[in-house]
Amino acid sequence: MLSSSSSSILYTGGLPIIKRRSISPSVFKEDHQCVLPDQLPSLIDKCKSLTQLLQIHASLIRRGLDHHNQLLTFKLLRSYSSLGRLHYSISLFDQTQNPDVFFYTAIIHAHSLNNLHSQAFNFYVRMLRDGIEPTEYTFSSVLKSCPFRAGKEIHAQAIKFGVVSKSSNMYVVTALVNVYGKGGDLESARQLFDKMPDRSLVSLAAMISIYAKHGDVDLAWKLFDEMPEKDVVCWNVMIDGYAQHGRPNEALELFRKMLMDQMRPNEVTIVAVLSACGQLGALESGKWIHSYIMNNKVHLNLQVGTALVDMYSKCGSLEDATIVFDTIDNKDVVAWNSMILGFAMHGFLKDVFRMFVDMTRIGIRPTDITFIGILNACAHSGAVSDGWKFFRMMKDKYKIEPKIEHYGCMVNLLGRAGHLDEAFELVKGMDIEPDLVLWGTLLNACRIHHKIGLAEEILKNLGNSSSGSYIMMSNMYASSGNWDEVARTRAAMKGNGIVKEPGCTSIEVGNKVHEFVASDTRHPKRKEIYEMIEEMNGWLKGFDEYSPKTEIVLHNIDETEKRRSLEVHSEKLAIAFGLISTERGTTIKIFKNLRVCSDCHDVTKILSKITGREIIVRDRSRFHRFENGLCSCGDYW
Numbered sequence: 001m002l003s004s005s006s007s008s009i010l011y012t013g014g015l016p017i018i019k020r021r022s023i024s025p026s027v028f029k030e031d032h033q034c035v036l037p038d039q040l041p042s043l044i045d046k047c048k049s050l051t052q053l054l055q056i057h058a059s060l061i062r063r064g065l066d067h068h069n070q071l072l073t074f075k076l077l078r079s080y081s082s083l084g085r086l087h088y089s090i091s092l093f094d095q096t097q098n099p100d101v102f103f104y105t106a107i108i109h110a111h112s113l114n115n116l117h118s119q120a121f122n123f124y125v126r127m128l129r130d131g132i133e134p135t136e137y138t139f140s141s142v143l144k145s146c147p148f149r150a151g152k153e154i155h156a157q158a159i160k161f162g163v164v165s166k167s168s169n170m171y172v173v174t175a176l177v178n179v180y181g182k183g184g185d186l187e188s189a190r191q192l193f194d195k196m197p198d199r200s201l202v203s204l205a206a207m208i209s210i211y212a213k214h215g216d217v218d219l220a221w222k223l224f225d226e227m228p229e230k231d232v233v234c235w236n237v238m239i240d241g242y243a244q245h246g247r248p249n250e251a252l253e254l255f256r257k258m259l260m261d262q263m264r265p266n267e268v269t270i271v272a273v274l275s276a277c278g279q280l281g282a283l284e285s286g287k288w289i290h291s292y293i294m295n296n297k298v299h300l301n302l303q304v305g306t307a308l309v310d311m312y313s314k315c316g317s318l319e320d321a322t323i324v325f326d327t328i329d330n331k332d333v334v335a336w337n338s339m340i341l342g343f344a345m346h347g348f349l350k351d352v353f354r355m356f357v358d359m360t361r362i363g364i365r366p367t368d369i370t371f372i373g374i375l376n377a378c379a380h381s382g383a384v385s386d387g388w389k390f391f392r393m394m395k396d397k398y399k400i401e402p403k404i405e406h407y408g409c410m411v412n413l414l415g416r417a418g419h420l421d422e423a424f425e426l427v428k429g430m431d432i433e434p435d436l437v438l439w440g441t442l443l444n445a446c447r448i449h450h451k452i453g454l455a456e457e458i459l460k461n462l463g464n465s466s467s468g469s470y471i472m473m474s475n476m477y478a479s480s481g482n483w484d485e486v487a488r489t490r491a492a493m494k495g496n497g498i499v500k501e502p503g504c505t506s507i508e509v510g511n512k513v514h515e516f517v518a519s520d521t522r523h524p525k526r527k528e529i530y531e532m533i534e535e536m537n538g539w540l541k542g543f544d545e546y547s548p549k550t551e552i553v554l555h556n557i558d559e560t561e562k563r564r565s566l567e568v569h570s571e572k573l574a575i576a577f578g579l580i581s582t583e584r585g586t587t588i589k590i591f592k593n594l595r596v597c598s599d600c601h602d603v604t605k606i607l608s609k610i611t612g613r614e615i616i617v618r619d620r621s622r623f624h625r626f627e628n629g630l631c632s633c634g635d636y637w
Contacts, residue, residue: 044075050083081110101132109141117145136169143175148183174203181210205234212241232266240272248276267304274307278314281591281618282508286311306335313342316589316616337369344377346623347633352377368400375409380622382636387413408438415445447472471500505570505592509581516573532576539610546606549599571600592619605629
């Protein structure tokens with residue numbers, strides 16, 4: 001009989017202790033009739049809250065059914081873990097005499113769900129030691145928790161027990177596909193997937209995720225496109241795959257298709273598509289997505305808020321980034337880092353320092369990413385003494401060992417400030433092996449300060465694998481007029497199969513991103529664009545202080561051809577398109593995949609003065625805000 005004065009339960013970290021108190025009769029069907037024991041399993045399964053489950057458990061203890069009915073114990077174990085009370089489940093398991101495969105599978109599954117992977121794997125080992133043969137459900141549960149090497153061993157055990165050979169075990173094979181995919185064995189994952197007689201939505205999503213993670217987004221798309229039905233997880237994997245592997249335009253296109261297909265995005269979708277907007281500098285699209293979040297009640301959690309801060313910063317709107325940052329509740333270090341990196345990208349050193357002081361004052365401990373942002377800000381401003389101060393603070397005060405990225409920031413800071421010998425000594429004295437990026441950073445400093453001798457010494461450390469190093473050496477030789485060395489360097493590039501990354505500039509107009517390369521004639525408005533280029537050239541001729549920097553044209557051609565080459569750089573084509581496509585007085589924002597050249601930098605300053613427009617340029621290194629003939633970088637970039 002279940003009465004309203006039934007026993008309830010107190011928990012002290014182990015099994016329950018009985019305590020008498022009133023229990024709401026609404027939990028059970030109280031008509032003073034007995035609830036039969038065979039009805040109790042169903043009653044446990046129907047529990048929707050911890051309170052209800054505790055009350056049922058209390059009644060079982062009072063009636064002496066808690067230790068004598070394994071089915072009830074099993075149901076309680078599963079229900080507690082599903083309600084987030086794993087330690088109750090463990091207590092029940094530990095007091096179960098001779099637990100069978102169902103108990104072991106349940107406790108393994110419970111740990112896997114709670115990301116306690118090593119504990120789940122230990123229960124599996126314990127089960128084998130007890131001589132209990134695993135089932136397909138055991139394998140599918142433990143495979144979610146085991147590392148790659150152990151996964152291969154469990155695969156062998158699944159074959160031994162005849163589980164994998166059964167056509168019905170789609171879940172086990174899907175779990176194995178995931179194990180091999182996460183371990184980097186793409187070929188084994190593909191073989192298992194190809195042999196599956198039937199493919200569920202889960203197995204297809206797993207293989208799409210593996211392809212996307214390893215950069216095979218075309219193969220991922222092929223599977224995705226063939227799916228008869230797609231859930232939000234599949235859409236997210238595909239959108240994120242494009243965003244994470246340098247194809248942000250396709251990520252945005254797929255997001256639009258997702259909405260057209262009436263599929264509702266979630267927080268994961270939003271984070272992925274905001275990343276794509278940030279890469280493209282697609283501010284209009286990013287703002288539209290922000291509006292979508294607000295209008296469709298997408299939960300603006302910490303991750304979405306941080307993604308918005310990152311997107312606005314990368315799209316050149318620090319004002320919007322700051323507004324979003326200020327609205328985020330319970331900001332963690334990742335959110336603070338996003339704002340610090342945003343200020344650093346724009347060269348606002350004082351704001352970076354202010355943010356660092358604010359976050360540490362409220363007890364947020366900085367991470368290695370925090371110091372990357374600070375050191376980058378120092379490099380953009382030439383703040384050598386501040387850079388050294390924070391570099392030492394990172395090690396001495398916060399016990400963060402510098403990574404290759406921190407050394408790269410310091411080398412960039414020192415090199416750009418002209419302290420090349422100090423930068424070279426720092427690289428040679430590192431505790432970790434310098435990589436190609438680090439040597440390339442030092443080589444770039446040599447290019448800036450015309451130190452060809454030191455550059456040739458550095459090149460010896462780079463070998464034949466760095467395209468950037470060859471290009472910089474070729475550029476240095478060209479700028480000094482040494483065309484024989486230019487020819488030799490370019491021949492070496494060709495012999496080693498090195499191809500120069502083409503410069504590309506993009507601009508967003510009307511929620512569409514337009515891309516340009518040098519001398520581009522592919523755009524539908526090419527006639528109007530080149531007419532504007534000629535008009536711009538006429539404006540420049542009226543400025544005595546402007547002289548085309550033909551020395552940066554690194555080809556052995558005459559002066560007229562060099563001037564013409566400068567006029568059709570991708571940055572200038574994008575600005576020309578912006579001038580003819582946007583209203584007078586509006587800000588023009590363009591995004592260059594490489595470092596903006598010095599001639600384009602000079603021209604953009606003049607254009608900002610002539611047109612009365614603010615022109616924002618994001619290049620590979622930082623943001624430049626041109627206004628009334630001046631640049632926010634102070635000509636130091």
